[in-house]
Amino acid sequence: MSSAIGLREVSGLVHEQKPRRGLLDLVASAMVVYAMVSATPVGNLIVRTYHWVTGSREKHRPLLSYFETEGSLAVAHAPSPVPDAVVERIVEPPKPDAPTTVEAKKVGLSPNLARAISIVLSNGREVEGHYDVDLPAPARASFAAVGARLAARAASAKERETALLEGIAKLGQRLSSDEAAVAACAVELRDVEFALARARAEGVENPDRYRSFRPFLPPEHRADADLLVDGAFALDIAFAMRWPVDVRAPISSRFGWREHPVLRARELHTGTDIAVGAGTRVHAISDGKVLYAASDAVNGNFLKIDHGHGLMSAYCHASKLEVARGAAVRKGDLVALSGSTGRSTGPHLHLQIELNGKPVDPELFFRFEDLAFGAAGFPQQSTVR
């Protein structure tokens, strides 16, 4: 009688006298070594050592980048997905009659997202009011897979932009996720569908969000997808932000180089100072998670909110913080009361917006006549600029 094969036999844990088979062990070993080399700093060090010994010159991922996978701390070292020149040229959110807005509405796409993805894929170049988009190869494959129109490279900027927006809209309908639709412009559709389905099946929180399904994208395409998705959605979120206080409050100091009122030295003013009295209610400019609620000698009591995709906002010199670290906030939520704590000459709110760890001018993203703080009782008018 032959006995049933148990776990001990399968795992090779029996005290053996006979020679042991090794094929399964080799397969298992190959898998774990592959995972170690592709996903750990130790694997990176081993590969570096190998290249050093063999004298081959290879580019290696920085060791600290292995801690950038998920979570908000990633942004401090991530490359900016939006080129500086593009950020400097953004003056305001899309106007209702802008060509991109009109095309976006035709295909049922959010005008903010349409403008954001067009900016990123055109590097901000405009031709006759349309973004001069250049479609990456994976985007062409994904568009073809959903039967979207493909504009020839020689077609006009208008045709190419229209084709892009139609393609994104079709991908969005197919995938039920705008972030996945944009990711499918950097990674082929079938890989995005797999990653999305895998994240949904695993039951992760918000599986349709890029950060949730990113770990299931092919490793070699993740960096491209990061640049495209984070770039587009950071702008998309930024275009939809709300002013944190009453729009009638005057701006006392704008973003840019200035002479510091206390230090009497020329320095980059990394945000916008809004003159509001002590105790004024300060609201979150967009949905996000409180990264820190802390205090130091420079910023006084301050909050930093992570809005995702490398976009953060900071609210400094508060007299009181109304939310704690880790709290989830919605756009318009009360987060602090203004004050004059830290390096400050009088009560004001220092609003700072950072894109991938780099401060950008907050005023670039707001169009004051569209601000609607109905619930907070703020009037819809433009008196600031």
Added chain:
Amino acid sequence: MTADKETGSERRPGAFTRFSLFLGRLRGLFFPLAIFAVLSVGLHVGSDQLDDHLFVVTNALDSALDALLGAIIREVWSWFGARPETIDAATFRAADFIDLEAKVTAARLGALAFELAAVFVLALPVFFYRARDGDLRTTIQRFARSLKDPTILKVAAPLGVLFASVAGVFAVSREIQVLAHSLASKLVADPAETTALAAIGGLLAMAIVFVRIALPATLSAIGYAERIAQNEIILAVPASRRRMRGLFVAIFALPLSGLALAATPFIGTVRALVFW
């Protein structure tokens, strides 16, 4: 050779079996590397969590440093009768001494250093494991016996290896599933089939790596710790020093592997693989 049960004669094994037996003889060359790899993957899952905790610590340290420097500067400048604006300016510059980027970098460097230390004390010794340490029955019996004369290593090494290797199994399964999908999509046109192949790949990876690497690694760790303790008894190492053996494993590797295990999505991963 295998025995034919009916005739009693011996049959020559097939080419596949011979190849597998040949690989079995080479097992000693690649198997320690496999255990090292699975532990490295698992420990990295833990250090990825540690990074966030260290960031909170660096923030707290920075705040404390700001307060200390501010107090010193105010005190020292006041001896010379400096004006309040001058004192403020000096204090503000001191508070800028450590910026956000420096804190994030410090947290990541700390996590990396901790991970490397854990790999050094937990994963590197696998190259001293013995194949026969993996004998299930005798190892468990030996483990039960050995706890009558416990050392830190006897507890910390098996637990650390178990936690880190289980976390590693799940991380490897995820990587293999993605890789399998990537490969399958080049060979098979139907997305449903590629998805199924990827799920099968992930499940197989999980099962094979757990059974063939994680489990033997844990038992080998028990045997290794026991052998170290026995050797030290033979060498007449004082009991107090012998009991402290494995302190660094307990300090570096055990917390990291515990964090890794806590961060491992057991149910989610299994659900994603089985109920696709």
